Amino acid sequence: MYKKIFAVLLVIAIIISSAACGKKKGSNDKPAQSGGGKQAVEQVDKETEAADGESHATEPNETEAGEDKAQKDNGSPGGINYKSGEELLSFYTAFDDAISKFEQPISEYATEDFSLIDVGMDPLAPLTPILNMGMYDSLEVFGTKEGEYKEKSGSVIKYGKEFTREEDGFDPKNKKGDVVKEEGKLDTSTNTLTFESTVKRSGELIERVVEEVVMLPDGTFIAQVFSKYIPRDERNKDKGNAYFVRCGKDELVIIKAEFEPDVNFTYNSIVGKGDISPEDMSQGYTKVRKTSVRDGVANVEKY
Known part of the structure; x- marks a missing residue:
């Protein structure tokens, strides 16, 4: 789907460019x-x-053949089959494909427990922060009005942006003058992604999101996401949120947890640590629930 959208946008951009360059x-x-x-x-x-x-x-x-091909690519010695110029999109697509096959059982999970009403969002938690990373592969189409960049050196690709909001956003918490920054780094030789986004207001850090995603040689994805946002109103608890994920060929496990509302939070990196379980990753955090899917059946356990 992403490739089709990018192709259409590229054609439109070329047509507009040609029209602008044509003589009267x-x-x-x-x-x-x-x-x-x-x-x-x-x-x-x-x-x-x-x-x-x-x-x-x-x-x-x-x-x-899509699912079999994705599993074959992810399980190959080289990992993901990166397409030149579309490495960021290739990584995101592989991660999204791996998690997506487990989404339906979770979305169909029925419960009368109101505290689990948002359990369907658990598989989206590790995808949402990096949803737009594929756009950095096509900056000639999407532009660089927010300071977007992409730099490649060997197997390492760095991307990101930094800009100052010129007016208040649709979301009431987005204010004019906020400095928004995001930085990502993908190492295609190790299939490792690190990402961080921040928002500063009057020089003070007010929001922060950190994510790490690692694909192991057998195609298993290990990921962790930490976020600290400004509460939308007084009814919302001021806290940090964390998700710890292991997505294998036959099972998806996600542990949702909380931590103290400190935007300058620290964390233990999972890069280079091999196959770590969500239970091990979540040690030291206040665990909320564990969502798992195996054999097409979703199970949710509260802590």
Whole structure:
């Protein structure tokens, strides 16, 4: 889906660029020139329709083979099959695919316990902070108006942005003058991602999110996410939230936890630690619940 969206946006950007660079039509211009342009457009349309037809014709087979292919790629010695120029998107897609196959049992989990009403959000917790990382692969399309950048050196790709809000946002907590910054680093040789985003107001750090994701040689994903946001109102408890994730081929385990409301929180990195269980990662935190999926069945345990 992401690749199709990026392809469409790239075509639009190219068309706009070409139109901007075209000369103004003069009185001596021949009608044949206009007709030639029309024929070229029609030819492109025909080729696009043909390619689209081939895509639709092969889509069912691709869908059927998608899960097996993803597992094969993730389990290969080299890990994810990175596409040149789309490394960030490749990593996110592999992580999203791994977790997505467990989402339905969790979304269908039925309970009368009001404290578990948001359990369906657990598998989204490690995906949301890095949702837009694939956009950094196409800055020529999405632009750099917020200071976006992407730098590659060997197997390491650094990306991020930093900007100051020029006006209040739709979210009441987003204020004019806030300095928003995010930094990410992906090492394709170790399939390791680290990410951090912050918000400063009047020079003071007020919000912070940290995430680490590691894909092991067998395709298992290990991840942890820490966040400290400003409470939306007095009814919300001021606290830090943490999610500890292990997503394997046959089982997904997520432990949700809380910690003291300190935006300058510290944490133990999981990078280079191998296969760590959510139970081990969550030591020292106030555990709230454990969500797991195995054999198509979701189970939720409260602590």
